[in-house]
Structures are given as C-alpha cells and as structure tokens.
Amino acid sequence: MSTNGIAEITVHQNETNQTEIKGTVEEFGADVAREAASQAKASESKASDAQKMAEAWAESTEAPSAAGTRSAKTWSDVARQWAESTTTPDGVKDAKSAKSWAGVAQGHANNASLKANAAAASANTAELQAEASANSAKTATTNAGEAATSASNAAVSAKAADDSYKALVNNDLPKKANLSGANFTGAITAPTAAAGTNTTQVATTAFVQTALAAMVNGSPAALDTLKELAAALGNDPNFATTVTNLIATKLDKTGTAVKATADAAGNTITATYSTKSELSQHVATLSKVATSGSYKDLLNQPAIPSKTSELTNDSRYVSTDTSGNVVLTGALHATQVFNAVYNDLAEFFRRGEETEPGDIIALDESSPSEQYKKATENSKAVVGVHSNEFGQILGGVEPPDGENFIEYNLPYFIPVSLAGRVHVKVYGKVVAGDFIVPSDMPGIGRSARDGESLKNTVGIALQTDNNENVRRIRILVRR
Structure with a gap:
C-alpha cells in the first residue's frame, strides 16, 4: 500500500462512554480502523493523480491543463528569451531582453563612470580643502589656547594690578600727609635755622631747645617753666597791683611813732586786746590749775571709770554676755591672734541633707537652688569636709x-572646712601624703589611685593608717 497519501482522522469522544485515564489513550474499535483504511486507499489514488499532473506541469510542451497554460519547460524557454534574445522576447512588441537592457545599462554605466571620475576629482579637491581646513582649525585651536593663556595671564596681571591699587589706596596713601593741612605721624626732619631767625621757616626741635635755653638762661629748676613762675606768683595775673596794694597796708619797719590801730577783722586793737601789763595784774587771781594744767589741781575732780561696764554714754565698746562671749558692735582689727585651740577655717554652706563631722561635702547638682550634701565619686563640685574643729566660722545668720550662734545655724547650714587641718571619714589603707578623694560611699573618702584625676581632692593625709574599716583620719585641707 502506498504511503504517499495522508490520512486525516477525527476522533469524537463520547462523554458518557469514554473515560480519560492518565498515561494511556483509549484504543479505536475495529470499525473505526476499517474506515481509516478505506480513506487511506482513496487518498493514495488521489496522490497518484496528483503526481501525474505534476509531471505534465513540469515537462509538457503543450498546455498541461487548458489553453493559455504553460508547463515549467515552456516557461523555461520563455525565460531564456527574456534573458538572451536580441529581438523582442516571446513575441511581445517593443520588449527587450535582459541582454539588451544590459547593453543599455553598460552605456549608462560608462556615463556614470565618467561622472564618477569627475566626482572623485572633486572629492580629492574637497579632501585637500578639508585637510587645509583641518590644519587651519588646528592652528586656530592652538591660537585659541594661546589666547586663553594670554587672557589668564592678563587676568592675573589685572588682579595683581587691582591688589596693588587697593594696597596703594588702603595702605600706602593713608600713610601720606596731605599737602594742605598735613598731619604727620612719624619723625619729620628739617634744617635748623640760626638762633634768632624770625621768618616762616619751620622751627626744628633743636631750634626750639636753643630758644628755650636762652629764655631760661640758667634759672633754677623750680622756676624754669611758665607754670612754675605762675605758681610762684600765686597765679595772679595782676600780681604787681596786688603786691603794691599789700605794701600799702604795711608799717614802715624803720618807723617808731606809727602803731597798728586795728586787726585784720577791723577790730580796734586797744579796745579788743589786753596789754602785757594788764594780764600780769590778773595772774594772781587765776586758779592754780590754770597755770599747772594738772588733774590734781582741779577743785572738782570728775570720777574716772575703772571698767567699761561703768560707761553708759557710748555703745561702741567691748562687752561680754552671760556665757563669757565677747560682743563687738564694730569690726575687730588685730595685728596677730595667738593660742587658737582649733585647727581650721570653715564656712556655713546651705544644708541639703543630714551630715556628720568628717563627711565629705559636695554641691547637690539635682537641686534647683544652691544646697549641699554628702559627696560621692560621681560628684562634680566637691567643696570640703564637715568640720566641728574650726577656729573661725564664716557666714550663717544672726540668731x-x-x-x-552655732546651735541656731546648724539645722540650716553645714560648717565646711576651707583651710587648715580637719578630720575626714575614710576607708581602706592610707599612707601619709596620699590625696584623699570621695569614694562610692556617700561622704566617705579613700586614697586616690595612681593616675586618677585629682580634680575632687579634699586634702592630703597627715598620717599612715593600715586599717580597712571606716574611720576618721586627719588631713591638711587642700583644694
């Protein structure tokens, strides 16, 4: 059986009696196969007829199917005529073969070649001109670079000129004096005129000194300036008149009959003052104390107080209260004070919490107002040690x-040692000379470690103590 035919098979699947099984295809029935074989045989017959028709279309010299049709062989000859005929191919009027058209094209090609040569010559000329233009452009680029460099140099020169101009205007010109109303700031030199010159010539310091020396002419140092002369004349512009008038009020020292009749206040001398003889007559009547000046010669001797408590007319004297405390109403001034029992100078600081003598004290940084509490190693402003050994206390309020005074102020203030020696609370071993700083325990100190900041040092240990417990040792206050 020929296999050139193609069998087309259409399968219609019945939904009611066909079941799809994954991985398998349902087999056709025998009747379906017979029908397919019959269609294949018919297709084979048609294929044979088609083969014969194809052979006729390929090699027949006559019309294969009907008038006007041509086989491939016939069309091949016609194609040859269109390609190589020197006359009209296939009997078509005014037609030309490809060969004829090739001749025409050759003529056109020759003309085109001539024109192409001319165009090539023009292109060569254009290329030469383009090369010349490129060289000109390159030269122009070089010139442009040189022009840019010149412009840059010109800009630098212009800036330098501008800077020089500004320096001239701002620095040099202000240092010059005007021709009119010159105001010199440096030393000006000029020729020194001869002594006695009286012209418009500039007078130098040498000329002036010579003139001044001639004017002073050896006068004493106390009278060699106009100010000293004026002071010597009492700064009186009418000195001569004043002196003349004063002379008129004086007695002639050689006169014997002329006597003064009045004093400077205008009092008549004879009516105002006693003479020596008149005074001598009354000496005997004076009390003895008038001539001796002695307290014991007083007729009514006043009582002199023997202690300050007897003075009742002046409150500004030293007194004592019932406890023996000295009371002053003013400032106490002393050259030296001796035999102080206690060891440090303290000041009252506003209390922020309860503290004890020996506690290290620092500013309470969390308080909105200034107050103080026990210091720790985190405190930023350590001020000193709570002291009960002060020889002098500053601050506080009057009770x-x-x-x-002390008992009244202690609930409100902490007495903090500022200078001297004081006992401070510490823990751990301490060697004399160690710096004492706050520890992690509030109010308690310890020896500073090597390399540790000494910003919050309260003092230097004055004794070695190998105990480890909390106790008090003496330090020299050092801030």
Whole structure:
C-alpha cells in the first residue's frame, strides 16, 4: 500500500462512554480502523493523480491543463528569451531582453563612470580643502589656547594690578600727609635755622631747645617753666597791683611813732586786746590749775571709770554676755591672734541633707537652688569636709537674742572646712601624703589611685593608717 497519501482522522469522544485515564489513550474499535483504511486507499489514488499532473506541469510542451497554460519547460524557454534574445522576447512588441537592457545599462554605466571620475576629482579637491581646513582649525585651536593663556595671564596681571591699587589706596596713601593741612605721624626732619631767625621757616626741635635755653638762661629748676613762675606768683595775673596794694597796708619797719590801730577783722586793737601789763595784774587771781594744767589741781575732780561696764554714754565698746562671749558692735582689727585651740577655717554652706563631722561635702547638682550634701565619686563640685574643729566660722545668720550662734545655724547650714587641718571619714589603707578623694560611699573618702584625676581632692593625709574599716583620719585641707 502506498504511503504517499495522508490520512486525516477525527476522533469524537463520547462523554458518557469514554473515560480519560492518565498515561494511556483509549484504543479505536475495529470499525473505526476499517474506515481509516478505506480513506487511506482513496487518498493514495488521489496522490497518484496528483503526481501525474505534476509531471505534465513540469515537462509538457503543450498546455498541461487548458489553453493559455504553460508547463515549467515552456516557461523555461520563455525565460531564456527574456534573458538572451536580441529581438523582442516571446513575441511581445517593443520588449527587450535582459541582454539588451544590459547593453543599455553598460552605456549608462560608462556615463556614470565618467561622472564618477569627475566626482572623485572633486572629492580629492574637497579632501585637500578639508585637510587645509583641518590644519587651519588646528592652528586656530592652538591660537585659541594661546589666547586663553594670554587672557589668564592678563587676568592675573589685572588682579595683581587691582591688589596693588587697593594696597596703594588702603595702605600706602593713608600713610601720606596731605599737602594742605598735613598731619604727620612719624619723625619729620628739617634744617635748623640760626638762633634768632624770625621768618616762616619751620622751627626744628633743636631750634626750639636753643630758644628755650636762652629764655631760661640758667634759672633754677623750680622756676624754669611758665607754670612754675605762675605758681610762684600765686597765679595772679595782676600780681604787681596786688603786691603794691599789700605794701600799702604795711608799717614802715624803720618807723617808731606809727602803731597798728586795728586787726585784720577791723577790730580796734586797744579796745579788743589786753596789754602785757594788764594780764600780769590778773595772774594772781587765776586758779592754780590754770597755770599747772594738772588733774590734781582741779577743785572738782570728775570720777574716772575703772571698767567699761561703768560707761553708759557710748555703745561702741567691748562687752561680754552671760556665757563669757565677747560682743563687738564694730569690726575687730588685730595685728596677730595667738593660742587658737582649733585647727581650721570653715564656712556655713546651705544644708541639703543630714551630715556628720568628717563627711565629705559636695554641691547637690539635682537641686534647683544652691544646697549641699554628702559627696560621692560621681560628684562634680566637691567643696570640703564637715568640720566641728574650726577656729573661725564664716557666714550663717544672726540668731535671736540669747540663742547660741552655732546651735541656731546648724539645722540650716553645714560648717565646711576651707583651710587648715580637719578630720575626714575614710576607708581602706592610707599612707601619709596620699590625696584623699570621695569614694562610692556617700561622704566617705579613700586614697586616690595612681593616675586618677585629682580634680575632687579634699586634702592630703597627715598620717599612715593600715586599717580597712571606716574611720576618721586627719588631713591638711587642700583644694
């Protein structure tokens, strides 16, 4: 059986009796196969007829199917005529073969070649001109670079000129004096005129000194300036008149009959003053104390107080209260004070919490107002040590009459040692000379470690103590 035919098979699947099984295809029935074989045989017959028709279309010299048709062989001859005929191919009027058209094209090609040569010559000329233009452009580029460099140099020169101009205007010209109303700031030199010159010539310091020396002419140092002369004349512009008038009020020193009749206040001398003889007559009547000046010659001797408590007319004297404390109403001034029992100078600082003598004190940084509490190693402003050994205390407030000053102020203030020696609370071993700084325990100190910041040092240990517990040691206050 020929296999050139193509069998087309259409399968219609019945939904009711056909079941799709994954991985398999349902087989056709025998009747379906017979039908397919019959269609294949018919297709084979048609294929044979088609083969014969194809052979006729390929090699027949006559029309293969109907008038006007041509086989491939016939069309091949016609194609040859169109390609190589020197006359009209296939009997078509005015037609030309490809060969004829090739001749025409050759003529056109020759003309084109001539024109191409001319165009090539023009192109060569254009190329030469382009090369010349490129060289000109390159030269122009070089010139442009040189022009840019010149412009840059010109800009630098212009800036330098501008800077020089500004320096001239701002620095040099202000240092010059005007021709009219010159105001010189440096030393000006000029020829020194001869002594006695009286012209418009500039007078030098040498000329002036010579003139001044001639004017002073050896006068004493106390009278060699106009100010000293004026002072010597009492700064009186009418000195001569004043002196003349004063002379008129004086007695002639050689006169014997002329006597003064009045004093400077205008009092008549004879009516105002006693003479020596008149005074001598009354000496005997004077009390003895008038001539001796002695207290014991007083007729009514006043009582002199023997202690300050007897003075009642002046409150500014030293007194004592019932406790023996000295009371002053003014400032106490002393050259030296001796035999102080205690060891440090303290000041009252506003209390922020309860503290004890020996506690290290620092500013309470969390408080909105200034107050103080026990210091720790995190404190930023350590001020000193709570002291009860002070020889002098600063600050505080005046207590009501009769109350003790220290006891009244302690609830409100902490007495903080500022200078001297004081006992401070510490823990751990301490060697004399160690710097004492706050520890992590509030108010308690310790020896500073090597390399540790000494910003919050309160003092230097004055004793070695190998105990480890919290106790008090003496330090020299050092801030």
